[in-house]
Amino acid sequence: MAFSIWGRIGLLALGLVLLASVGLGADSDLSFEEIRPGIWAALQPEPLRFNDSNSVVLVSETDVVVIDSQANPATSRELLDRIAKATDKPVxxxxxxxxxxxxxxxxxxxxDRFPKIEIVGHRTLAEDVPARAAPDLDGELALYRSEISAGEERRAKGVDRQGEALDEAGRTTLAGQIEAARETLAGLEAIRWVAPSLDLTDRLTLHRSLGPIEIRPxxxxxxxxxxxxxxxxRVLxxxxxxxxxxxxxxxxxGDWVSVLTELETxxxxxxxxxHGRIRRAAEARAHLATVRSLFELMLSVARQAKASGQDLEAARATFLASEALVPLRSTLAGDDPLGARVFDDFVPAGFERAFLEVTGRLPD
Ligand SMILES: [Zn+2]
Structure with a gap:
């Protein structure tokens, strides 16, 4: 089964979720805070977890706009309950x-909760969700089914993953994990794709009491x-x-660098x-500049590699060994081992895209 890199990271996280016997239950760790009048941030507690994400809620005099729907339906239901406590306006x-x-x-x-809701997405979502996001769900379904059957087998034999005999407490834990995984599986099986009803290729501006809401492709x-x-x-x-x-x-x-440059203006x-925390003022601008520097480094190493006739593998090795990457890695990944692991997984994948782009082989 082929997973995207996003999928691999997601599944890694999911494996941990499964082992911890936490199912698709309500995500009580989700914070929900009004950060500016009418602007609420629903933040996930783990910035480097990619099986969920942050959502943003914009409350105006007439209605509510939510940005991003989450992976976990229970989290979305919980967020909708919290929104209902904060305002009586419909989403x-x-x-x-x-x-x-x-x-x-x-x-x-x-x-389901708001049948008249308009779901706004880029026009490419109609094609990309079924073709590129749906396989992640298929992978998760397969993973849960195989974990459950392996768990059932261990329960029947009364052994743990290493084949050691389980005591009473171990049997109870295993039974709980299987039960949680079954609940999660049932939640995953209930997911159905609802495509955007408003397909954007141009900017859409909603005029609301908190000011214009510009949705920019x-x-x-x-x-x-x-x-x-x-x-x-003054929020992005x-x-x-x-x-x-x-x-x-x-x-x-290349376009990403241009977009970041435009956001800076x-x-x-x-x-x-x-994914991650809210950043403000100079720290926010500095973070944007660091991310742009990382992408600019990818492009410049890719261009040099092309000029010297290197193939992708050689180019990537050059990039990963470049001195200029060291401070970027330490700024972006910090001392966090998970940060380092994610950086070391995400960044080579980004470099590959830069190399394909520079050599004119990037698929649409
Ligand atoms: Zn993403």
Missing amino acids: RYLVNTHFHSDHTRSNFVYR VHAHTRGDLIVYLPRA VTGDVLDDLPFGGHGYI LDWDLFIPG
């Missing part, structure tokens, strides 16, 4: 920032990203175009990423 728009599962999978929860993290800009509140919602650690493996690195002093 009228759901924006998908891009096709990845962790931003689109729970669209159906919103449609860009070509960066994927071939169809949406950035949301709130000029009056970046999806995965600007994360703690952006995944470049589906990206268009806008008047904002706070951004909310798809």
Whole structure:
């Protein structure tokens, strides 16, 4: 079974979730906070977990706009309950920032709760979710089914993963894990893809009491990203175009640099990423500059490699050995071992895209 890099990271995280016997239950760790009047951030506690994401909720006098629907339907239901406590206005728009599962999978929860909701997504989502995000779900279904049957086998034999006999407590734990995994599987089996009802290729501006809500299509993290800009509140919602650690493996690195450069010219002093923490003022601008430097380094090494006739493998080795990568890695991954692992998985994938782009072989 072939998984995207996103899928591999997601499944790694999912394996841990499975072992911890946490199913698709309510995500009580999700924070929900009004960061500016009418602007609420629903942040996931683990910035480097990619089986869920942040959501943003914009509450105005007439209605509510939610940005990104989460992977886990229970999290979406919980968020909708929290929104209902904060306002009696209906959710009228759901924006998908891009096709990845962790931003689109729970669209159906919103449609079920608000049948008249408009789901806003880039036009490419109609093709990319079924073709590129759905296989991740198939992979997760297969993983849970095989974990459950392996767990049942161990329960029948009364042994743990190493084949050692289980005591009473171990048997109880195993039974609980199987039960949780069954619940998760049932939740995954209930997921159905609901495509956007508003397909964007041009900017859409909603005029609301908190000021204009500009939904801007860009070509960066994927071939169809949406950035949301709130000029009056001076807030940017970046999806995965600007994360703690952006995944470049589906990206268009040259255009991504241009998009980041353009975002720099806008008047904002706070951004909310798809994954990671809210950053403000100078620190936010510095983070944007670091991410752009990383992509610029990929492009410049890729161009030099092309000029000297290196193939992808040699070019990637040159890139990974480059001195200039060291400070970028330490700024973006810090001392966190998970950060380092994610950096070392995401960055070579981004470089490959840069190399394909520079050598004219990037698929659409
Ligand atoms: Zn993404």
